[in-house]
Amino acid sequence: MKNLTRCPICGGKLIVKEVHCPDCKTTIRGEFATGGFSELDERQTEFVRMFLRFHGNINRVAEALGISYPTVKNRIREINRLLGNEEGSERAEVLDKLDRGEITFDVAMKLLKGGV
Numbered sequence: 001m002k003n004l005t006r007c008p009i010c011g012g013k014l015i016v017k018e019v020h021c022p023d024c025k026t027t028i029r030g031e032f033a034t035g036g037f038s039e040l041d042e043r044q045t046e047f048v049r050m051f052l053r054f055h056g057n058i059n060r061v062a063e064a065l066g067i068s069y070p071t072v073k074n075r076i077r078e079i080n081r082l083l084g085n086e087e088g089s090e091r092a093e094v095l096d097k098l099d100r101g102e103i104t105f106d107v108a109m110k111l112l113k114g115g116v
Contacts, residue, residue: 005039039082047075 007014016032040048047065054060062072084091091112098108 005041036083040079044075044079044082048079051076 005014006012018027018029019032020027037045037048047061050061050064054064058069058072058076062069065072080086084095086092094103094108094111097103098105103111
């Protein structure tokens with residue numbers, strides 16, 4: 001299944017308005033952030049799959065994809081940036097505080113949305 005994160009007409013970022021469970025037929029409507037790996041396009045998703053397949057061995061990833069070692073490193077930086085995992089990024093700091101129990105989930109969500 002293809003990740004659909006951008007509008008095919010204007011290129012704007014899409015949001016999820018409805019989720020549905022085919023098993024129990026429950027439907028939930030609202031506005032939901034996709035977040036995480038759903039932000040990655042097909043090329044980036046395939047790269048992550050390959051990276052995990054080779055347990056993070058950059059040389060093996062480079063060889064399998066037919067790209068250079070520096071290109072692998074650049075793709076890792078690109079994906080980390082998209083996921084908000086850059087060292088020192090505000091998002092990464094909020095998630096670290098949440099992980100350490102220094103803030104609640106609700107406070108983390110407000111901070112990530114630009115509040116507080």
